[in-house]
Each structure stands twice: as C-alpha cells, then as structure tokens.
Amino acid sequence: MIQDDRLRSSRFASAAYRWGAIATLISALALPAACAAHPARETSRMSSSATHDSMPPSQITATQALNGVMALIRSHKTVTELTPESMGQALGVPVTRVSADHYGYAQRLPGDWSFSVQRQLVPSIGPRVDLAFSPVDEAEPSPQGICSPDFAHFTAELEQLGFTRQTSRGEHGRWNFDAFDRPGQHVEVYPLVQPGDGPGKDLTCIKMVLIR
Template sequence: MNAAPSQDLTARQALERMLELIRGIHGITDVTPELLQRTMGKDVRRIEEGHFGFGQRLPGNWAFSVERYLLQPHDVPQLELGFDPIPNAEAAAVTACEPDYAAFTSSLEGMGFARHSACGEHGRWLYDAFDKPGIHVEVHPMLARAKDDADAQGTRCVQRVLLR
C-alpha cells in the first residue's frame, strides 16, 4: 500500500519502496515522475526534461533524496537514492539500518539480478553491482556504528543506490 503524497518516510520505507520500484520496471526509462510519485508516495518535483525527484529530512540530521537525471555528457538516464548527513550540521551516528546492506542486496538477487563486486585501487571493495537485461544497479555501503563505540565492527547499511 502506498502512502499519501508528502507523508514523511522512514529510511526503511524509502529502501523498501526503492526495491518495489526496481521490481516493477524493465529499464530506467520506465521511471516517470508519475511512477516515482506513486511508488514512493511522495510529491515529485520536476526540475527540467528528464530530471525530477524529491528529498526529505530524517532524524539525527540525516536526509535522503531520490532523483532521476540525465548523466552527462551522453544524457544517460540514472536514478539515485542516497542517504547523506545534512550539510553544516553534526549528524548523529547511524546505529541501525533496516533493511541492512545484506538484506537489501539479497532482495536484488532474489529478483534475478546477477551480483558482482566493484573494486578500486589495491583491490579495495567499493560496492556491489547487480545486472539483469535492461537494468544495472549499484549498491554503495555505509558502515553504521554507535558513536560511543568507535572500535565496534558495526552494521553495513545502504548509503546509495544507483540505477542505470
């Protein structure tokens, strides 16, 4: 069931609705302002042709945004969901995330996406990519740990989801 437009979402709801959106499309060009608004339950702002989305504050000086835009220089459509601290404000430590990185990426695999890791310099893991015909999804991690326990391993959360 979708929420009425403009009702605040939790981080969990944003991620679950992103999975719902991915499940219902065959490619990034299927994502229209109307589909995004219907799936996410938020009023979508049109910025210019091919560029639309919305953003919302979260507790602890965090925010998330969902934005579809044309990646330059070749006008490749991309959809991005990202969680970021509010600029110029001290963000609270992320202490929990649901669904966590493992649950979110497992859901993508359950939809038939093939998983592979993307690595940077010296083989350092950066993110996991998921592919099936017509859709490429990148899921970027963020480590959540309690502010008072900097030595704790922490939980791996989803920081960013990119669809191309």
C-alpha cells in the same frame, strides 16, 4: 600511470556531477514538508536538532525510501519507463519536476540525515535513478537510523529478483560498491560501514543506490 590518473579524474568528475545534481534537487525542492512546517531558518544547532528529531506524517522514513526504490526496481524493467507519477506511487510522496529529464523527492530525516531520490539524465550514461543518504550540514551521525533494510538484506532481495552480483574494489582492495545486473537493468549499491566493537560486529548500511 597516465591511465590511472585519467580513471581517477573520470570518477571524481562523475562523483561531482552526482552530488551536484543531488544538491540541485534538494535546493529546488527546498525540503518542502520541513519548510512548510518551519518557514523560518534555524538559528542554532539546538533548534536544528529539534526539527530533525520530529517528522511530519506527510514525510516518509528511510525504510520507506529504500522499500520504494526496491519497488521501482521490481516494477520497471528499464529506467526509461519511469515517470514522475510511477515514482511518486512507489515512494508514496509527491514528486517534484526540476526539468524535463530531472525529477524526484528529498527530505530530512531524524538523526541529522537527509535523503533524495531522483531520476536524472547523466551525460555519457543516460537516464539514471539515484537514492542517496547524506548527513545534514557537517554532522557525523550514526547510520543506525537509516539501516533498515541493511546492505545485506537489500542486496539479497536483488539477487532473489534474478540479478547477478559482482563486487567492485578500488585501490588497495577498498570496497567501492556491489553491482547487480539483469537484462536491461544495472544497479549499484554503495555501502556505509560503521565499525563495531569487535570482529563481525560492523554495521553495514546503504549510502547510495544507482539504477540505470
């Protein structure tokens, strides 16, 4: 029981660090493209929804973000090789440096979603790249808009690149993530499942990708 409690505490601490870093990045970047286009803060849900449903040409889509992260995996054998320049080239966007070991990009997406891609130095782990999709404010949006490629297609491409696959499950068999390994590289892909209206009709998208 003590070991279980310690394990849960470690996972909670890791999650808190991860989401805290994402919040720091988004705050530091201040969603630059959106803020440049809309310097005034939104004052209502109606005006907020209007800005979320349009996207300036300088920003990228969820599909481009996922494909950009896959390009980083293909072109870098280790996370330590990654630079702000190579990250920006793969994603097709300007990357912001928060500190010497922390840099990345974040923006809002249509449909009440936002995302961040960042490289950071995680205590006791080392350098890591995170891609994370997050609802804007307290919205509960459908993942349909961030689901191309979906979980199955993204992870199948990892296997084609020579990664070995293992599923991680928690208490009561709950699906946590699928882990992929090859020499010098470890990738964790976290699912975001929207239940369907019948067996086999669930929509399984990607909530987060961690690379180390």
